Amino acid sequence: MNALGFSSEVKPGEVVSVSWxxxxxxxxxxxxxxxxxxxxxxxxLTRAASGHVxxxxxxxxxxxxxxxxxxxxxxxxxxxxxxxRVEVRALVTLFEARxxxxxxxxSVRRAGVGNLYEAFLxxxxxxxxxxxxxxxxKRPLPRYPRGVAVxxxxxxxxxxxxxxxxxxxxxxxxxxxxPTAVQGDGAPARIVAAIxxxxxxxxxxxxxxxxxxxxxxxxxxxxxxxxxxxxxAIRACPLPVVVGVGHExxxxxxxFAADLRAATPTAAAELASAGFVDLRDRLERLGFQxxxxxRRRVEAAAQRLDRAAxxxxxxxxxxxxSRLRLDxxxxxxxxxxxxxxxxxxxxxxxxxxxxxxxxPDLSGHGTRLEALAGRLQRAxxxxxxxxxxxxxxxxxxxxxxxxxxxxxxxxxxxxxxxGTIVRDAGQLEPGSRITVEFQVGSVDASVVSQND
Numbered sequence: 482m483n484a485l486g487f488s489s490e491v492k493p494g495e496v497v498s499v500s501w502x503x504x505x506x507x508x509x510x511x512x513x514x515x516x517x518x519x520x521x522x523x524x525x526l527t528r529a530a531s532g533h534v535x536x537x538x539x540x541x542x543x544x545x546x547x548x549x550x551x552x553x554x555x556x557x558x559x560x561x562x563x564x565x566r567v568e569v570r571a572l573v574t575l576f577e578a579r580x581x582x583x584x585x586x587x588s589v590r591r592a593g594v595g596n597l598y599e600a601f602l603x604x605x606x607x608x609x610x611x612x613x614x615x616x617x618x619k620r621p622l623p624r625y626p627r628g629v630a631v632x633x634x635x636x637x638x639x640x641x642x643x644x645x646x647x648x649x650x651x652x653x654x655x656x657x658x659x660p661t662a663v664q665g666d667g668a669p670a671r672i673v674a675a676i677x678x679x680x681x682x683x684x685x686x687x688x689x690x691x692x693x694x695x696x697x698x699x700x701x702x703x704x705x706x707x708x709x710x711x712x713x714a715i716r717a718c719p720l721p722v723v724v725g726v727g728h729e730x731x732x733x734x735x736x737f738a739a740d741l742r743a744a745t746p747t748a749a750a751e752l753a754s755a756g757f758v759d760l761r762d763r764l765e766r767l768g769f770q771x772x773x774x775x776r777r778r779v780e781a782a783a784q785r786l787d788r789a790a791x792x793x794x795x796x797x798x799x800x801x802x803s804r805l806r807l808d809x810x811x812x813x814x815x816x817x818x819x820x821x822x823x824x825x826x827x828x829x830x831x832x833x834x835x836x837x838x839x840x841p842d843l844s845g846h847g848t849r850l851e852a853l854a855g856r857l858q859r860a861x862x863x864x865x866x867x868x869x870x871x872x873x874x875x876x877x878x879x880x881x882x883x884x885x886x887x888x889x890x891x892x893x894x895x896x897x898x899x900g901t902i903v904r905d906a907g908q909l910e911p912g913s914r915i916t917v918e919f920q921v922g923s924v925d926a927s928v929v930s931q932n933d
Contacts, residue, residue: 500577507575510582514573519545519584520592523565534561538569538584547571549586557589564598567591601707604734608709613716614737620721622741624756626689628655630679630720632672635660639694639725639746646750651757657686663695668705673714680718690753691720693735694746697727712738725749888920906931 491497521538528534532551537544547569561567568591571584608614629647633640635658647654661675662668672693679691693715695706705711706726715722715738724735725743736742743749751758884894895903898914909915913928 499580503575503577503580506580507577510573510575516570516572516587518568518570520568521545521566523561523563523567526561526563536561538567546581546583547586548576548583549589553587559591561589562598564601565591601734604707604709605737608712608734608738613712618716620740622721622723622753622755623689625760626654626753626756628657628686628688629750629753630657630659630683630686630688630691631694632659632661632675632679632691633694633746634663637663637695639663639696642746643692643694643750646747647754650751651754654754654757655687657682657688663705664702665705669708669711672705672708673710676711676714676718676722680720683720688720691718691722692725692746692749692753693722693739694725694743694749695727696746703727703733706733706735708734711735715739723749723752885920888918894918 519538521540521544524537524539524544526534526536532554534549534554536547536549538547539545567589569584569586570588570590571586573582574585575582612618631640631643633643640658644656647656657679659675659679661671663672676691676693679686679688683689693706695703703726706724712734715724715735721740722738723741723743724733724739725746725748726733726735727745741752743752888894894917896916896918897903897909900916903909903915909928909931911928911930915926915928917924917926
């Protein structure tokens with residue numbers, strides 16, 4: 482083995498450096514163990530910003546640190562989580578800088594979910610089927626709580642985070658700590674007792690909401706918050722409960738049972754104090770609006786006061802101003818009246834001149850009128866004579882056309898029974914009734930025969 486080779490290079494009594502020793506140990510490990518599969522449960526999982534994944538693989542009796550470099554972690558077909566039971570294909574090695582024995586993981590495959598995670602899923606499913614997580618039973622947080630009960634460990638960083646958040650957002654809000662262990666074998670029972678105590682003393686302590694908080698950790702560290710008794714105590718608490726356990730990625734049974742889940746202890750404090758923060762912001766906005774409104778009203782009143790002061794004067798001064806204004810108006814009226822009279826005179830003179838220029842010549846027009854009257858009389862007489870002559874000619878022509886004039890010369894007019902003038906003997910049949918009209922009178926007759 483490589484270890485024997487290294488030992489043969491070291492002379493008796495020779496002192497070697499730590500880096501030489503660690504390098505020799507790493508080469509000995511890598512040379513002694515082939516690339517092999519190792520099964521266990523994932524714990525203390527960490528994802529670095531660089532993309533590398535660090536976790537611990539453990540079983541009931543031992544554990545080993547594992548490192549999976551980014552180029553390998555990117556190829557995983559699933560997301561590693563706390564409590565998963567997996568099988569890793571890894572190289573046994575040693576991290577020389579710290580002398581830590583570890584596995585360099587090449588690939589990972591599922592080997593079933595870890596015991597803790599399996600228990601978590603079974604409990605979650607059972608409590609969910611009972612309706613313990615039903616959104617209908619969730620209670621709203623008071624918008625302006627009188628006080629806040631906090632169940633956590635006084636030595637935990639979560640308690641300091643809660644104090645800092647309330648000090649920053651609602652320093653007037655009293656906090657009442659109910660100390661309890663948040664990790665270990667007896668933690669679930671102590672958490673249940675603290676929750677019950679907070680519920681019993683809510684009226685006396687003046688608290689309206691309860692925060693159950695702790696920092697992040699592995700699935701084993703958060704086991705107390707995956708306990709059935711804790712979940713039932715949360716639902717039985719008379720106060721609305723906000724659970725802020727772990728980091729944003731940590732989820733526990735207590736989170737599902739809570740009336741409201743917060744990602745972190747600080748977030749839980751922010752949810753409980755949100756009403757005061759909103760109220761403070763609203764009061765600031767209203768203060769700014771009120772200040773602007775008062776400033777506008779003061780400025781408007783100052784302007785009205787300035788205008789009123791400008792109009793305000795002594796009565797004697799106002800009378801003198803009115804007298805001066807009246808004198809000015811009188812002068813303007815007289816000047817305007819004189820101008821209008823002068824303009825009227827000038828216009829009247831101009832119209833007189835225009836009238837004189839347009840006056841008609843009555844003597845000349847009289848002579849013309851007499852001549853026209855004579856012409857009119859002569860034309861009228863001529864027109865009457867002409868019309869009389871035409872009328873006589875038409876009368877004579879009408880007398881020639883008068884049927885009675887024809888009848889006077891011995892002619893007659895024959896009409897059939899219908900009164901139609903008969904012009905052709907062929908129109909009549911023997912026995913037809915006819916009327917014969919003479920110059921004087923008429924007779925009714927009957928056709929005896931027809932002669933062509």
